[in-house]
Amino acid sequence: MRNSFTIVLSGEAGQGLQTLEDLIMASAGEEYHVYSSKEIMSRVRGGNNTVEIRLATEPVAAYQETIDYLFLLNDHAYDRLDSRVQDSTVIFAEESFLKGHEGGHKQLLSLRAMAKALGNPIYINTLLFGYIAGILDLNQGTCHDLISDRFAALKPAIIASNLKAFDEGRRASSDLDLPPTIRKTSHPVPLKILNGTTAVGLGALAGGCNYISSYPMSPSTALLVFLSNHARDFDVLVEQAEDEIAALNMTLGAWYAGARGIVTTSGGGFALMEEALSLSGITETPAVIHIAQRPGPATGLPTRTEQGDLNLAVYAGHGEFPRIIFAPGYPEDAVRLTQKAFYLADKYQVPVMILTDQYFLDANFQMAPFPLEEAPLESFVVKTDKAYLRYRLADHPVSPRGIPGHGEGLVKVDSDEHTEEGLITEDFDVRQLMNDKRLDKESLILEDYQAAELIGPEDYDTLIIAWGSNYGLVKEYVETTDRDKVAFLYIKQVFPLHDSIRDYALAARQVLVVENNATGQLAALLKLHLDIKVDDAVLKYNGEPFSIEEFEAILKEALL
Amino acid sequence: MRNSFTIVLSGEAGQGLQTLEDLIMASAGEEYHVYSSKEIMSRVRGGNNTVEIRLATEPVAAYQETIDYLFLLNDHAYDRLDSRVQDSTVIFAEESFLKGHEGGHKQLLSLRAMAKALGNPIYINTLLFGYIAGILDLNQGTCHDLISDRFAALKPAIIASNLKAFDEGRRASSDLDLPPTIRKTSHPVPLKILNGTTAVGLGALAGGCNYISSYPMSPSTALLVFLSNHARDFDVLVEQAEDEIAALNMTLGAWYAGARGIVTTSGGGFALMEEALSLSGITETPAVIHIAQRPGPATGLPTRTEQGDLNLAVYAGHGEFPRIIFAPGYPEDAVRLTQKAFYLADKYQVPVMILTDQYFLDANFQMAPFPLEEAPLESFVVKTDKAYLRYRLADHPVSPRGIPGHGEGLVKVDSDEHTEEGLITEDFDVRQLMNDKRLDKESLILEDYQAAELIGPEDYDTLIIAWGSNYGLVKEYVETTDRDKVAFLYIKQVFPLHDSIRDYALAARQVLVVENNATGQLAALLKLHLDIKVDDAVLKYNGEPFSIEEFEAILKEALL
Amino acid sequence: MKPFEMHPNTDIAWCPGCGDFSIRKALIQALTELDLDPTRVVMTSGIGQAAKMPQYVNTNFFNGLHGRGLPLAVAVKSVNPSLTVIAEGGDGDMYGEGGNHFIHNIRRNPDIAHFVHNNMIYGLTQGQGSPTSPVGQKTTVQVEGVINEPFNPLAVAISLGATFVARGFSGDIPALTVLMKAAITHKGYALLDIFQPCVSFNKVNTFKWYQENTYILQENHDSGDRMKALALAFEKDPYPLGILYQVENRPTYEEKAPVYQADKTPLIHRQRRLTAVEALMTP
Amino acid sequence: MKPFEMHPNTDIAWCPGCGDFSIRKALIQALTELDLDPTRVVMTSGIGQAAKMPQYVNTNFFNGLHGRGLPLAVAVKSVNPSLTVIAEGGDGDMYGEGGNHFIHNIRRNPDIAHFVHNNMIYGLTQGQGSPTSPVGQKTTVQVEGVINEPFNPLAVAISLGATFVARGFSGDIPALTVLMKAAITHKGYALLDIFQPCVSFNKVNTFKWYQENTYILQENHDSGDRMKALALAFEKDPYPLGILYQVENRPTYEEKAPVYQADKTPLIHRQRRLTAVEALMTP
Numbered sequence A, B: 001m002r003n004s005f006t007i008v009l010s011g012e013a014g015q016g017l018q019t020l021e022d023l024i025m026a027s028a029g030e031e032y033h034v035y036s037s038k039e040i041m042s043r044v045r046g047g048n049n050t051v052e053i054r055l056a057t058e059p060v061a062a063y064q065e066t067i068d069y070l071f072l073l074n075d076h077a078y079d080r081l082d083s084r085v086q087d088s089t090v091i092f093a094e095e096s097f098l099k100g101h102e103g104g105h106k107q108l109l110s111l112r113a114m115a116k117a118l119g120n121p122i123y124i125n126t127l128l129f130g131y132i133a134g135i136l137d138l139n140q141g142t143c144h145d146l147i148s149d150r151f152a153a154l155k156p157a158i159i160a161s162n163l164k165a166f167d168e169g170r171r172a173s174s175d176l177d178l179p180p181t182i183r184k185t186s187h188p189v190p191l192k193i194l195n196g197t198t199a200v201g202l203g204a205l206a207g208g209c210n211y212i213s214s215y216p217m218s219p220s221t222a223l224l225v226f227l228s229n230h231a232r233d234f235d236v237l238v239e240q241a242e243d244e245i246a247a248l249n250m251t252l253g254a255w256y257a258g259a260r261g262i263v264t265t266s267g268g269g270f271a272l273m274e275e276a277l278s279l280s281g282i283t284e285t286p287a288v289i290h291i292a293q294r295p296g297p298a299t300g301l302p303t304r305t306e307q308g309d310l311n312l313a314v315y316a317g318h319g320e321f322p323r324i325i326f327a328p329g330y331p332e333d334a335v336r337l338t339q340k341a342f343y344l345a346d347k348y349q350v351p352v353m354i355l356t357d358q359y360f361l362d363a364n365f366q367m368a369p370f371p372l373e374e375a376p377l378e379s380f381v382v383k384t385d386k387a388y389l390r391y392r393l394a395d396h397p398v399s400p401r402g403i404p405g406h407g408e409g410l411v412k413v414d415s416d417e418h419t420e421e422g423l424i425t426e427d428f429d430v431r432q433l434m435n436d437k438r439l440d441k442e443s444l445i446l447e448d449y450q451a452a453e454l455i456g457p458e459d460y461d462t463l464i465i466a467w468g469s470n471y472g473l474v475k476e477y478v479e480t481t482d483r484d485k486v487a488f489l490y491i492k493q494v495f496p497l498h499d500s501i502r503d504y505a506l507a508a509r510q511v512l513v514v515e516n517n518a519t520g521q522l523a524a525l526l527k528l529h530l531d532i533k534v535d536d537a538v539l540k541y542n543g544e545p546f547s548i549e550e551f552e553a554i555l556k557e558a559l560l
Numbered sequence C, D: 001m002k003p004f005e006m007h008p009n010t011d012i013a014w015c016p017g018c019g020d021f022s023i024r025k026a027l028i029q030a031l032t033e034l035d036l037d038p039t040r041v042v043m044t045s046g047i048g049q050a051a052k053m054p055q056y057v058n059t060n061f062f063n064g065l066h067g068r069g070l071p072l073a074v075a076v077k078s079v080n081p082s083l084t085v086i087a088e089g090g091d092g093d094m095y096g097e098g099g100n101h102f103i104h105n106i107r108r109n110p111d112i113a114h115f116v117h118n119n120m121i122y123g124l125t126q127g128q129g130s131p132t133s134p135v136g137q138k139t140t141v142q143v144e145g146v147i148n149e150p151f152n153p154l155a156v157a158i159s160l161g162a163t164f165v166a167r168g169f170s171g172d173i174p175a176l177t178v179l180m181k182a183a184i185t186h187k188g189y190a191l192l193d194i195f196q197p198c199v200s201f202n203k204v205n206t207f208k209w210y211q212e213n214t215y216i217l218q219e220n221h222d223s224g225d226r227m228k229a230l231a232l233a234f235e236k237d238p239y240p241l242g243i244l245y246q247v248e249n250r251p252t253y254e255e256k257a258p259v260y261q262a263d264k265t266p267l268i269h270r271q272r273r274l275t276a277v278e279a280l281m282t283p
């Protein structure tokens, strides 16, 4: 694992962890490589949530179990953390918060008293921000600007008091002799701090998305919120649907009429959309669907993480029809793949799914800005003429797609098996031609395959395959392990799978697959579609992501 | 293929084909081996539907393409049948119905004139029944009884006129020299004529089913109708739900409270139920689900046949949880497997699915009565005590299931991840234990595996594997082919699959899988779960079942 | 040939004598009288006999899933408000499977016309009770008769503030044409429930029954009075025909949508600039 | 300890100050006053903050899927009518996702009590607009304010012939307890919509707002008059609290079900005889 320094904040829902995380990430991000992840309970107030911020000299994007500095925000904040505290861990807390726990190195920190001295308990978080800024030696100006921005809506006097609280906190820790064990970096270009959700949202905007109809469901809702906030600036019609069934049917209606729509949901909501997915399939109406995974079955663990819905996505909907599934593992990819999702949906007239999970969506990464491609904005919509046939077989397998009101033709779209014109038919031959037309798109789709990324030595003998949110974990592992010849194949297009993946596997003596589920769903697809023999599936399905330490330990056992 | 004699009736929806089929099957069934299948358009009146009745000296249960005697009931009844008419086919019709068609041997039959002579056009069908009875030399008394039964609700004078019409028709054909080319049989015991739906329905009653909540959808509705008709006699609460989502959720509520419920639907309706399937999974609430397949995607061909929803059933629902899927291929099995479905659902507290299709449900078979097993009625519901814990881990993986109001305990069931008591938890260890508990049922389920059936030589070198409605087809093929060493493995429990299947495959030089879908869904499961290398998948997906002739021709090519 | 008329050879899959034929006549007549251009009209529908209507009207259509005609309609209208949008289907389709979309689209008030063929039965699936079947009606599933109270679409629509609520009858084509035109031209969500005999499966609510159990609302009926309209919606045997309730000039869903506040251009005609997205990507 | 009370250590996942606590108090009080046996009560619910209620009441429960509390309830009651069944959930749960079950279960009239916490917001998912959110309310999704008319559950229920329709307020526990008891003892479907402040996400409809915008129906209000009840259901600012509408002795779903016509034994206590099935299998 990489040399890094890990700060964990532990508190209740409602104690402002999110704000603290944002402020620290934004300020520390200018002087370090940073990565933050969180785990939250399914409740609005109370309980116990934690935020972990890793600082490093090189990019990191994996969850670390052991904690360097731990900040406890209340008297039960320690309860679930004993196993993560080492002898070297410094625990910052009020005396009373530590009761009943052993381990670590205690550093009393009475934020309440300090806030009281400043005259207002609401300054606790700004004090703490300052305290941490002091430890990390963060640029005071930057931090001040962040605070002023964050509280811009408040009265100047309150902003001033917050700045004072910050300085107070910073001063308090500067007096301590507890610097982090990590060097600062200077980034050649300023990096954008963003979480997985924002990356998907940016990708949607970059893909020309101008319609979203969705029903709230953790952890997918944040994308709906992101697009709501950019709706006016980017001409996006945002609709909170009455249920998930409406959401996807509306999205299909929007594409039919010429918009580019996305729907965001989680496994349970997506289960309700499957009939409509099948409608997308037979009518050849494009759709982009963001599935934010969380542990199932049913309600499961609503705010935790899992990669348990790959099969669901691959096999969703009755009948047989093509689809594309992307599973981004880092922000640039989330932007690019989501953008591409709109392009491919339009080009091949198929549903395209973006499969993420709670861990990825809520994690904060750093991303260097990059120029966006214009090509994915290309519209494949045609102007119709009088003789227009929506399902013209001569254009097998992709008939040009018209939209109503654009040209002289009529656009007739039917969920029954249909003729070239789009009218219901029960002709057996036409049925077969239409079914073939739809399924034959898969070979074209594979020509556009989004290649997997190999990380590590080209001359590997051990290949670790992972998808989606395990990217940062496995990348860190292969880049830091002392085992040589271990490489990581990051599959970002998980369906349909391309033969090129097989070649990577064939070159290895041992193939491992890493997944956050109990049954090894990608491993099964690799076997089924590419005859890849997976030697070992490294699986975790308790609702937590792998930690880098845990992963190292498992691999020690698993590697030949 | 078997020596058989095939009569096809072709007419419009609303012309009474169903009644004719019932009457002929019931009467001819006493003196021949009979099998009938039909293909119907998705409309209530008009269009073109056909019924095919095969008579044979030995049991048959496959669709035959070529026609021996064809009866046209109107002027467009010939339109889709040219390819099925051979030189030897005798076509019975009014002169005008034959216009524009060549081929076959014409036999004018003016039912309208005959009916007119009898004074009423509504006697046409009884006349035709008589006419066919004359050709087949059916017992007059039997036929009379059937007519009297069928029209029991009508006035005696009308019944008498119908009997007269029957006799008239019978006389008319007896004068012809056109006997069928098939011998009569005498059945050692009288055989019950029933279609696939009735067999599933009988199985449900035999399994103790006392609740059905469903939403109509072809071709699944007939099971709802069957249970409605037996609701009073068998204490079944029948509810037509407002939608499919309600249907399965209600069914889970019914099981929770102590009933044995079934839900019947087709692919599109089942797609809507997947979230509730997942609820069955996490709450360990039993459910029995009948999925009547038809060609998709979406509305597809609503009244046609396909086996395209195996994957849907196997992978339905978000998250990971066990399930059982049966696919009966003949009536005895439909009875037994449906009965067993209730038993296993109760025993393992999992959803059990019965996968059929339109072709199977609408086909009429003959079945020898057999005694039903009592064992599947065994209830696994326990009386609770004060300390009752619904998800007691000590009973891994199956904790005894209590129901509310039965005992002193409380039955707490939750769709969130839960403790042993059934309360929401976010404890990672409990999550993992509960997930393991659920998934570990699969090995127990496999101990109860419903073995596959081998038909044909034990020392085969070629193995044809099929499931569900292709049973009759492949059985007829292997029993009549002149290729020796070709055997048929009929898999009736398609999920989870048992290792014993692998042994069958390993014994073969060539393995073929036969399925009514475009992608070979069972073949994929065999590969994935049992490492069976399928050499050839024989697939059809135009909405029709395989015909025996077509199948013979395909196998001629396919067999090594 | 009228622009919305189909080729005369079109095989219409309804039963001879079905009320759907008359509804089709009225619809084509209404579209023609309104002088609409078929390329600028979109019909959306679900599945059922009624929902086959778009197959038999020569215009754009999206014939979707059972129960899901309304979500399609509101989406089409909102991304391109310049189109005329009609959602059509049966009582099972729109009030049963699609009931949730029904109640929530009333709240949206999209500028669409909603035509529901109310034959009080499931036609296409061969005669099960529908949400509007009368209590006591025997069917193949309700073998001892329907036990649940019939759904009252008009009362629900008025309760939820629908801006146009009317009932028609397939047996009176001229009156139905007038109602259809009023619904299509009404600004906002317009519900037109259409009594329609199903000759094959509904032997209770026959043509004659509908004739005998309906009456035409008087000219002077005050369709702006909500409580009166509700009282009418509760009336049965006979049932009133006509516009029970109508209020004008309520803002529509499309008008209220933030995306149309500053700019009325249909969404699908606007351009995305990547530079603005790139700006969001820089710290 | 009251039989329905939980262990005092129970960690309740609601926010301090949430109206849900008061509703819980009233519920346990009502169940206690009715002298019910916890083993003979079943609560069903969906997902949401409100829907967590069964977690905190010591009785049988089936805490199912978001929006699907009602289908569970009607099924439980119909297979074992001897149980007391309460379906509980939030406004999003019961009127949004579960809207179709809401309207169709009113038609069934099962003998269940239906408690809906109406906080005019999606609480558990952190503050999106709900079907009952007032127009103009700003949320994280409705950033420029809610544009759709709020859903009126009481008017819809009365329109569809619900036999008990009431509104309560979490801020008045004694009155709420009375309403709950009335709903539970009412024969047939009883809707009790409960105004409840969400202190975390609804800054518009606060405790104070509810207090200032509600009034208690007078004793002499004639709850048997449907049109009057409807007029009350339309009233807002202030909203009436109490039983708006109640009619007695309408047959319930369980009473009407054919399977209970000849025999009142709960379904689950009857025996299946295989000989009868075998008889059906013989020609």
Ligand SMILES: Cc1ncc(C[n+]2csc(CCOP(=O)(O)OP(=O)(O)O)c2C)c(N)n1
Residues within 6 Å of the ligand: B215, B216, B217, B218, B244, B268, B269, B272, B299, C047, C048, C049, C050, C051, C065, C066, C089, C090, C091, C092, C093, C094, C097, C117, C119, C121, C122, C123, C124, C125, C130
């Ligand atoms: C999800 C789903 N469920 C069920 C069906 C089957 N289905 C098709 S039409 C129909 C009902 C038709 O009744 P109605 O909407 O009243 O139309 P009608 O045929 O009477 O005009 C049903 C249940 C379906 N196609 N899809």
Ligand SMILES: Cc1ncc(C[n+]2csc(CCOP(=O)(O)OP(=O)(O)O)c2C)c(N)n1
Residues within 6 Å of the ligand: A215, A216, A217, A218, A244, A268, A269, A272, A299, D047, D048, D049, D050, D051, D065, D066, D089, D090, D091, D092, D093, D094, D097, D117, D119, D121, D122, D123, D124, D125, D130
């Ligand atoms: C099918 C499905 N869609 C969405 C969700 C996410 N979800 C959980 S609770 C909830 C809304 C809660 O609002 P409400 O029902 O009003 O209850 P409250 O929390 O306000 O009491 C939503 C959308 C879900 N669990 N399942």
Ligand code: SF4
Residues within 6 Å of the ligand: B044, B045, C013, C014, C015, C017, C018, C019, C020, C049, C050, C119, C123, C124, C197, C198, C199, C200, C201
């Ligand atoms: S079944 Fe009924 S509704 Fe359908 S076409 Fe026939 S008569 Fe009309």
Ligand code: SF4
Residues within 6 Å of the ligand: A044, A045, D013, D014, D015, D017, D018, D019, D020, D049, D050, D119, D123, D124, D197, D198, D199, D200, D201
């Ligand atoms: S979010 Fe609102 S409804 Fe939920 S517990 Fe908190 S205050 Fe109550």
Ligand SMILES: [Mg+2]
Residues within 6 Å of the ligand: C090, C091, C092, C117, C118, C119, C120, C121, C122, C123, C130
């Ligand atoms: Mg209908």
Ligand SMILES: [Mg+2]
Residues within 6 Å of the ligand: D090, D091, D092, D117, D118, D119, D120, D121, D122, D123, D130
């Ligand atoms: Mg709420």
